[in-house]
Amino acid sequence: MNQSVTLSASANPREVPGDLAMWFFILAELLVFGVFFLAYGYARAHDPATFVAGQRQLALGVPTVNTLLLIAGSASVSAAVRAFVLDRQRTARRLLWLTVALGMGFVVLKCGEFAGKFAAGITLSSDTFWMFYLSLTFFHFLHVILGMVIIGAVAVYARDGRYRPGQLAGVETAAAYWHMVDLVWVVLFALVYVAR
């Protein structure tokens, strides 16, 4: 690809990045998480003492590192898309695997956090805060795993060189899903861990 020619084009039609069907799926996911967040806010407003007591038992170090891991994953998958645009296939695949590795770091730390809570006898029925904490963070955790599967699948498919400049819908779609997972976590981190 001739980058100077590409960059000289000025009139870019507005395009949906990736597959439109995936974007409807992403919007549906955002709606579900949005309802979840608003339910948390409603419940907290009616029983702040229970939520404050629960949040005081949450360490901030691990979730902060997890936030940094997801953000770095978003940066690496964005860089992967741009590397595919430049037809730097090997770099792009490595960046995709880096994203998966960063997601794996999140999963490992999150498993440790869950294990600590279960060891402390915390369950869904402990109180309203822990019900929200466990269900909300576990629901998001599943999305991280799905995101890793999608990014990993794209990295495997990319070995045959199918993602070329102008043929990037698959990788853009996977990236959009990962960014949605990141976006939801940014709100979740602020709401559950920081706003105590």
Place this chain on the structure above:
Amino acid sequence: MTMNALRDFPTVWRVWLWLTALTLLAAFLADAHLTPGHLALAALSVAWLKGLAIVEHYMALRHAPAWLRLTVHGWLALVSAVLIFSFL
């Protein structure tokens, strides 16, 4: 996406630095002895700023059709605002 992606290439790492700095700021705020209302306002405002950067630069919605861009921004603004309100 092709032309837009190339134009945005250096932005990826600048946005990463911005998001990292905001994350560390949020973690700092958690121990800053603010009132619950002020802490929620600060934390969710920082989250909104981070969300803006993710939506615009990583999701690349600033190059997307207006309906999609506005829908995702609307979700972020509505969730952030209602949650802040719930703490006040």
